[in-house]
Amino acid sequence: MDYHFIFMHLFNGLILGSIYILLSLGLTVILGTLGVVNFAHGALYMLGAYAAYSVVKLFGLHFVVAIVICPVIVGVIGILLEKFLISKLYKLPHYYNLLLTFGIMFFIQDAIKIIYGPQGVPFNIPRFLGGSVDLGFMLLPKYRLFIILLTGFLSLGVWLFIDKTKLGAIIRAGTDDSEMADALGTNISRTFTLVFGLGAALSGLAGVIAAPVQDVGPQMGMNFLTGAFVVVIVGGMGSIGGSILSGLIIGELITLGIIFWGPVSTTLIYVFMAIVLIIRPRGLMGRAAFFE
Amino acid sequence: MTNKGLKISVVLIGILFWLGPAKAADTVRVGVITVLSGGQANNGIVDLRCAQMAAKDYGTVLGKKVEVIERDHAYNAGIANEKAKELYEKENVDVIVACPNSGAALAVAEQALIHKKPFLASSAGTSDLFGKRCNRYVIKWGYNDYMLATTVGLWGAENLGKRWYTITSDYAWGHDLLKLFTAALAKKGGMHVGNDMVALDTADYSPYILNAIKAKPDVLVLLNVGPDAVNATKAAIEYGLKKQCKIIHALLYEQMIQGPGVEIFSDDYVAGPWNWKVGYPGAKEFSDKFLKAYGERPNYSAAGTYSAVWQYLEAVKRAGTTNPEAVIKALEGHTFSDMFANPGYIRPEEHVEVQKAYLFKVKRPEAVKEKDDYFDIVGSLSVEEAYGPPGLFGCKMKGF
Numbered sequence: 001m002d003y004h005f006i007f008m009h010l011f012n013g014l015i016l017g018s019i020y021i022l023l024s025l026g027l028t029v030i031l032g033t034l035g036v037v038n039f040a041h042g043a044l045y046m047l048g049a050y051a052a053y054s055v056v057k058l059f060g061l062h063f064v065v066a067i068v069i070c071p072v073i074v075g076v077i078g079i080l081l082e083k084f085l086i087s088k089l090y091k092l093p094h095y096y097n098l099l100l101t102f103g104i105m106f107f108i109q110d111a112i113k114i115i116y117g118p119q120g121v122p123f124n125i126p127r128f129l130g131g132s133v134d135l136g137f138m139l140l141p142k143y144r145l146f147i148i149l150l151t152g153f154l155s156l157g158v159w160l161f162i163d164k165t166k167l168g169a170i171i172r173a174g175t176d177d178s179e180m181a182d183a184l185g186t187n188i189s190r191t192f193t194l195v196f197g198l199g200a201a202l203s204g205l206a207g208v209i210a211a212p213v214q215d216v217g218p219q220m221g222m223n224f225l226t227g228a229f230v231v232v233i234v235g236g237m238g239s240i241g242g243s244i245l246s247g248l249i250i251g252e253l254i255t256l257g258i259i260f261w262g263p264v265s266t267t268l269i270y271v272f273m274a275i276v277l278i279i280r281p282r283g284l285m286g287r288a289a290f291f292e
Numbered sequence: 293m294t295n296k297g298l299k300i301s302v303v304l305i306g307i308l309f310w311l312g313p314a315k316a317a318d319t320v321r322v323g324v325i326t327v328l329s330g331g332q333a334n335n336g337i338v339d340l341r342c343a344q345m346a347a348k349d350y351g352t353v354l355g356k357k358v359e360v361i362e363r364d365h366a367y368n369a370g371i372a373n374e375k376a377k378e379l380y381e382k383e384n385v386d387v388i389v390a391c392p393n394s395g396a397a398l399a400v401a402e403q404a405l406i407h408k409k410p411f412l413a414s415s416a417g418t419s420d421l422f423g424k425r426c427n428r429y430v431i432k433w434g435y436n437d438y439m440l441a442t443t444v445g446l447w448g449a450e451n452l453g454k455r456w457y458t459i460t461s462d463y464a465w466g467h468d469l470l471k472l473f474t475a476a477l478a479k480k481g482g483m484h485v486g487n488d489m490v491a492l493d494t495a496d497y498s499p500y501i502l503n504a505i506k507a508k509p510d511v512l513v514l515l516n517v518g519p520d521a522v523n524a525t526k527a528a529i530e531y532g533l534k535k536q537c538k539i540i541h542a543l544l545y546e547q548m549i550q551g552p553g554v555e556i557f558s559d560d561y562v563a564g565p566w567n568w569k570v571g572y573p574g575a576k577e578f579s580d581k582f583l584k585a586y587g588e589r590p591n592y593s594a595a596g597t598y599s600a601v602w603q604y605l606e607a608v609k610r611a612g613t614t615n616p617e618a619v620i621k622a623l624e625g626h627t628f629s630d631m632f633a634n635p636g637y638i639r640p641e642e643h644v645e646v647q648k649a650y651l652f653k654v655k656r657p658e659a660v661k662e663k664d665d666y667f668d669i670v671g672s673l674s675v676e677e678a679y680g681p682p683g684l685f686g687c688k689m690k691g692f
Contacts, residue, residue, distance in 0.1 A: 008502060012498055016498065016499070019495075117551070118331055118332075120519075120522070120552055121553075122551070122552050122556075124553070124556065125530065132532055139532060141530045141531055143530060144498075210495075214495055214496075214519075214523055215522035215523050215526070215552055216551075216552070218331065220519070223495040224495055258488070258499040258503070262488050263462060265491075
């Protein structure tokens with residue numbers, strides 16, 4: 001076996017993992033805090049990509065501007081969704097919101113089809129991130145390096161925010177016992193709105209980042225969504241560290257599958273999920289409140 | 293039931309029976325099954341519009357008006373089966389055309405045999421339609437998978453290089469193409485240096501591109517369509533593979549390029565039976581007319597649907613009746629010339645319409661001067677080369 005080749009693949013697997021981490025961060029924050037299984041997450045990711053297209057191609061602005069603006073746009077849409085739709089169903093069983101977000105997903109997809117057409121839109125890697133860097137063992141596209149770095153910073157930022165800030169403490173308190181937090185004088189419904197907005201924004205950002213390397217079309221969120229759910233479940237629902245760890249593992253598992261036997265690569269992650277759920281139902285770094 | 297009620301019912305049923313055949317006799321009814329909803333709807337609508345345009349352009353046949361009745365199969369074989377039944381039985385159509393998706397087309401072919409009415413399959417590629425599962429009522433029109441794979445295989449091995457790597461969509465269509473394609477490649481002494489089977493709807497193709505880079509191919513063949521083709525091509529560009537080798541697509545046409553843009557496909561190759569620049573009389577006029585009416589150019593599959601409707605009506609005229617057996621006899625062994633095929637010939641022994649095949653190269657963005665003007669014609673293959681000898685796919689044609 002060619003070790004150099006395998007090493008190159010494993011390194012590339014880190015990048016695939018990064019994309020999964022980007023997508024699952026928002027999902028896990030929403031799931032852990034609000035207990036909402038957000039099926040519209042893939043659609044919000046797709047919205048991020050279309051927002052980037054609009055900002056860069058239609059308004060002629062720089063890609064960096066898109067990275068800043070588009071998550072805000074998607075975040076605001078998320079806040080509106082939570083405020084006027086999702087928050088109304090918190091008191092009902094979980095599957096009400098599951099159905100609602102499922103419906104929102106179709107609504108967003110069809111809205112995009114009506115506005116931009118069903119065939120997708122063009123989006124290529126911006127010039128300043130084109131080309132590749134010679135790492136000695138492989139030629140790494142600059143854009144992939146950019147994805148790794150951005151994911152690193154973002155993961156650190158989200159973790160610091162939840163773990164070290166006052167607002168983060170309120171979010172954690174709300175997750176543990178929202179009624180108690182409410183009784184102690186924090187406005188928990190506003191916090192929840194904010195969290196959903198944050199999750200949506202993260203998803204939108206993932207969409208912006210993925211736009212140059214993927215087909216930007218109404219269905220684009222669907223391909224990654226199931227994978228992102230696996231990442232969240234394996235990592236432990238609501239655990240940011242868990243999502244990062246399991247995102248990397250999933251990325252490497254898919255890669256290993258491809259090296260040794262292609263057709264098994266997509267199945268492998270579900271087998272892994274099943275094993276994790278049997279041995280440790282709460283996920284790698286999840287808290288015991290879920291499932292145990 | 294009262295006596296009066298019974299009388300009314302009898303009269304009403306009588307009227308219905310009288311109206312049914314009368315309605316059918318007034319017009320020649322052409323059924324179109326295609327995809328009008330979901331992600332592929334933009335391809336399907338072009339198919340339908342071509343059929344409608346052909347019916348309108350042709351005018352009347354045997355003094356009867358031509359009517360087009362469309363049904364959406366949402367790219368689903370089960371629905372296609374139901375819709376075919378509905379069209380043949382309830383709508384009483386004389387013929388069904390188009391029907392993208394090979395599984396769906398095979399289902400419609402079964403219905404054609406059951407109802408003993410013609411089906412001109414212009415929009416699905418499987419060679420089973422004129423191979424193992426051929427029947428007397430079905431004619432495969434325009435492109436087919438064998439012709440696409442053989443044309444790029446034979447022409448490419450001579451003109452693009454000898455070392456070939458394939459990335460294949462892991463379902464029936466991909467497997468089929470891979471088999472046909474490697475056979476063609478072997479004929480010209482090409483070397484197949486590796487293949488990856490990739491699940492449908494894969495978002496990140498970078499690991500497969502790394503595999504391909506390692507094999508150092510002269511040519512990378514992408515046996516996939518839609519988002520998979522786009523994702524694979526984008527990864528090939530990103531990892532610099534596109535600079536090291538040529539890329540061939542199994543299936544690529546105008547409607548698939550409009551969305552992701554021509555830039556990512558520039559300099560790639562693809563085969564096809566037709567393009568508006570083939571220079572056949574009427575080809576450009578047809579395409580221009582469609583562009584003016586609908587703001588885009590028809591692809592070769594949809595142009596094939598236009599030709600299928602037109603040649604069906606011509607056959608009705610020659611036969612002097614819409615009787616299915618008579619029309620099919622008028623089509624078998626017939627040679628014709630229209631905007632799509634010049635000449636086209638319908639092989640009686642396996643019911644496939646054959647014509648010259650072309651190799652297209654995708655233009656660079658700056659060379660695209662008109663709407664949907666994406667291809668340059670860089671080569672062509674004769675009927676014998678592109679379609680193989682008759683009976684290659686084991687069709688045993690039965691009588692009516």
